[in-house]
Amino acid sequence: MDETSQYALQASGLTFAYPGSAPVFSGLDLAVPEGSVFGLLGANGIGKSTLMKVLMGLLPRKGGAVSLFGSPIRQEAFHQVGVLIEGPNLYPHLSGLDNLMVMATYRGVGRDRAVEVLELVGLEGHAGKLARHYSTGMKQRLGIAMALLHRPRLLLMDEPANGLDPAGIVDVRSLFRRLNREEGMTIFLSSHLLSEVEQSCTHLGILAPGRLAYQGALEGARRQLPAGVRLRILCRPADRALDVLRAAGLDAGLSEKGALQLPLSGKKEANLVIDLLRGANIDIYELATEEDSLEDFFLSLYQ
Amino acid sequence: MHTFLSCLNAELRKNRNSMAVWLSLAGTAANVLLFLGLHLVDGELGGGFSAGSWREYITNHYAGIAFMMLPLYVIILCSLAFQMEHRQEMWVQLHTLPVAPQQVYLGKLAFLLLLFVGAHLLFILGMLLSGLLFGLIGPANKLLEELPSLGQIAGLSARTVLSILGLMGLHAWLSFRFSTFIVPLLIGILGYVVAGLLGAAWPWQFLNPYAPSFLFMPRYEGEIAAGQLGWLSAAELMSLAYLGLFTALALRALNRRRVG
Numbered sequence: 001m002d003e004t005s006q007y008a009l010q011a012s013g014l015t016f017a018y019p020g021s022a023p024v025f026s027g028l029d030l031a032v033p034e035g036s037v038f039g040l041l042g043a044n045g046i047g048k049s050t051l052m053k054v055l056m057g058l059l060p061r062k063g064g065a066v067s068l069f070g071s072p073i074r075q076e077a078f079h080q081v082g083v084l085i086e087g088p089n090l091y092p093h094l095s096g097l098d099n100l101m102v103m104a105t106y107r108g109v110g111r112d113r114a115v116e117v118l119e120l121v122g123l124e125g126h127a128g129k130l131a132r133h134y135s136t137g138m139k140q141r142l143g144i145a146m147a148l149l150h151r152p153r154l155l156l157m158d159e160p161a162n163g164l165d166p167a168g169i170v171d172v173r174s175l176f177r178r179l180n181r182e183e184g185m186t187i188f189l190s191s192h193l194l195s196e197v198e199q200s201c202t203h204l205g206i207l208a209p210g211r212l213a214y215q216g217a218l219e220g221a222r223r224q225l226p227a228g229v230r231l232r233i234l235c236r237p238a239d240r241a242l243d244v245l246r247a248a249g250l251d252a253g254l255s256e257k258g259a260l261q262l263p264l265s266g267k268k269e270a271n272l273v274i275d276l277l278r279g280a281n282i283d284i285y286e287l288a289t290e291e292d293s294l295e296d297f298f299l300s301l302y303q
Numbered sequence: 304m305h306t307f308l309s310c311l312n313a314e315l316r317k318n319r320n321s322m323a324v325w326l327s328l329a330g331t332a333a334n335v336l337l338f339l340g341l342h343l344v345d346g347e348l349g350g351g352f353s354a355g356s357w358r359e360y361i362t363n364h365y366a367g368i369a370f371m372m373l374p375l376y377v378i379i380l381c382s383l384a385f386q387m388e389h390r391q392e393m394w395v396q397l398h399t400l401p402v403a404p405q406q407v408y409l410g411k412l413a414f415l416l417l418l419f420v421g422a423h424l425l426f427i428l429g430m431l432l433s434g435l436l437f438g439l440i441g442p443a444n445k446l447l448e449e450l451p452s453l454g455q456i457a458g459l460s461a462r463t464v465l466s467i468l469g470l471m472g473l474h475a476w477l478s479f480r481f482s483t484f485i486v487p488l489l490i491g492i493l494g495y496v497v498a499g500l501l502g503a504a505w506p507w508q509f510l511n512p513y514a515p516s517f518l519f520m521p522r523y524e525g526e527i528a529a530g531q532l533g534w535l536s537a538a539e540l541m542s543l544a545y546l547g548l549f550t551a552l553a554l555r556a557l558n559r560r561r562v563g
Contacts, residue, residue: 106310
């Protein structure tokens with residue numbers, strides 16, 4: 001392993017297709033910086049799990065290369081990687097602790113660590129309960145515990161919030177932050193929820209059909225958002241209001257719902273709009289400012 | 304070696320409370336009770352097994368299990384052991400271990416063999432205990448007057464284990480290749496029926512991986528002559544060869560799945 005590599009996980013020219021089908025992605029490049037929390041965002045069915053499987057060698061790539069901490073990925077590299085893909089994968093006839101002990105035995109990890117990770121994911125009170133009797137959220141937590149068992153340097157989590165209740169999502173999010181901050185663990189997670197990625201991640205990758213449309217720091221994505229705000233006004237009569245604003249040189253338009261919309265260079269410009277409309281005896285019922293969000297950025301990449 | 308032992312140990316852990324273990328325990332107990340029952344009804348109802356000595360009593364037991372129970376047990380056992388991984392898609396976890404997938408497979412195969420041997424030892428214990436009970440209930444036999452031949456038991460046990468190795472290798476491979484429970488089971492039943500239809504006297508039967516388990520009893524009882532290489536019969540040699548062949552096929556398939 002190249003300990004000096006700045007990337008925990010790197011893929012170049014990655015191509016994959018299911019037999020007899022068009023490529024799911026082609027020539028894809030990905031770089032997950034070491035020490036980052038990297039969120040892979042994409043719509044349902046876009047190929048996030050497939051990409052993760054190809055990265056981990058669970059599906060055979062048609063082309064390209066994958067490296068882990070600077071070295072080509074090999075079976076032995078899984079000492080450094082914890083994986084939860086399309087999971088959790090559990091033995092239902094075994095208890096939570098026994099499930100962990102099976103994987104601990106394969107990995108040469110002791111019972112103490114198995115107990116410790118159960119506590120880490122908040123399942124210490126359910127260690128002896130059969131996995132088949134676990135709720136969906138508990139199974140997900142156990143899957144995460146399984147991936148953490150051997151203190152990996154890279155944690156690969158496919159939709160880790162699946163099946164978790166709101167409190168569980170917050171718990172897991174803070175666990176990931178803690179592992180990232182205190183143990184320097186690199187976390188690569190996929191999600192179809194933008195809010196989840198925004199709150200958890202330092203870096204973002206947006207998977208569009210067949211390609212990675214964006215990758216980089218989350219702040220970088222925010223910087224690509226257009227500056228300024230939009231003003232939305234409900235007023236009567238709307239058509240006369242439109243004429244007034246356009247006559248004043250403002251780029252106003254009407255939405256499908258009959259609301260006036262116009263971009264502002266800053267929130268203070270709203271005063272000018274109000275003065276113009278009130279000066280023309282136009283009644284204002286509602287007025288709101290809207291900022292472009294990452295959601296708009298995400299949607300713009302899909303268009 | 305250490306990795307292989309870890310894999311075997313993991314198999315032992317994951318099979319706590321598993322269907323494969325319960326099948327082995329329940330199947331062994333059911334067989335022992337069934338054969339005791341068949342010996343008991345013989346005197347009164349007929350149609351059962353008659354045994355006046357330990358030699359007959361033991362031979363009856365082995366003839367009974369070898370005919371159908373053993374092949375079916377091995378076929379179901381292999382299916383259950385691999386279904387455990389297929390049903391929950393545990394291969395995702397197993398392939399992301401820092402352990403060669405071939406080692407995981409060999410660990411599972413070793414566990415299956417251990418479970419078979421363990422169940423067989425329980426069967427022997429049950430057979431001896433039931434023999435004592437049979438001796439007590441039916442004083443016409445001589446089971447309380449003589450000791451069972453350990454040599455006979457050891458010989459029959461060794462041949463039993465040898466004869467199922469090929470079938471175990473074949474069905475471990477089939478159960479690994481097919482993710483459904485039913486396909487290897489149907490192939491197994493078909494193989495068993497074909498072997499039965501061809502009969503023990505068919506000269507090429509020793510080549511059939513489903514045949515050895517019910518070839519060795521007729522040979523033991525001198526009903527058929529079979530090729531021999533030292534202590535091993537041709538069918539037993541083929542059983543060993545099939546174990547090697549099908550294990551090699553599985554390991555080759557797993558090698559393609561190995562990462563890196």
